[in-house]
Amino acid sequence: MEVNLDRMIVTVAERVITAADELTALDSAVGDADHGINMKRGFEAVLVDKANIVAKPLPEALKAIGMTLVMKVGGASGPLYGTLFMSLGKSLPTEPRLSDLAPALSAAIEAVMARGKASFNNKTMLDVLGPVAAELAADSASFASVRRTAAEAAAATIPMKAIRGRASFLGERSIGHMDPGARSSHIMIKAVADCLEGRA
Secondary structure (H helix, E strand, O other): OOHHHHHHHHHHHHHHHHHHHHHHHHHHHHHHOHHHHHHHHHHOOOOOOHHHHHHOOHHHHHHHHHHHHHHHHOHHHHHHHHHHHHHHHHHHHOOOOOOHHHHHHHHHHHHHHHOOOOOOOOOOOOOOOOOOHHHHHOOOOHHHHHHHHHHHHHHHOOOOOOOHHHHHHHHHOOOOOOOHHHHHHHHHHHHHHHHHHHOO
């Protein structure tokens, strides 16, 4: 599996930055209305440091991205996405195979769960990451099926009642809105799938 790290960083960052207004609108319904702004700030910082990041082996590059997100993204998203990327950096080899992705993502999910004290069906980013990890582990997994799973999982957070995070303070009023973290996870997963398939 060929990983063009430069292209992947640019693609993920640009798509998150482009979606900043959408993510902020989603967060305005269930949170502090800052998810898009915070994620945009974090990935703009990643782009600024891109030359240093891409000079590193993949595991170290992922850790560097994670550290940047922890330092630059405000709210809960920074530590959670930072943990996700740093854990992926610990689990993935320098030249990963497709078969390495599922166990690495599963380990990262465990780390995010521990950091955020959340689980599946709590209306968080985990509700996209979990189904995607399961899909990656399936024998029939493809880039198309991963993209579809991420999109469907993000949409599935709309009827959920939030159990964790800022949205949980809304109780029943959190129902009917897509979780912004689920949506940003979907955006990143689609971008990575597109890059690995050569569509970006």
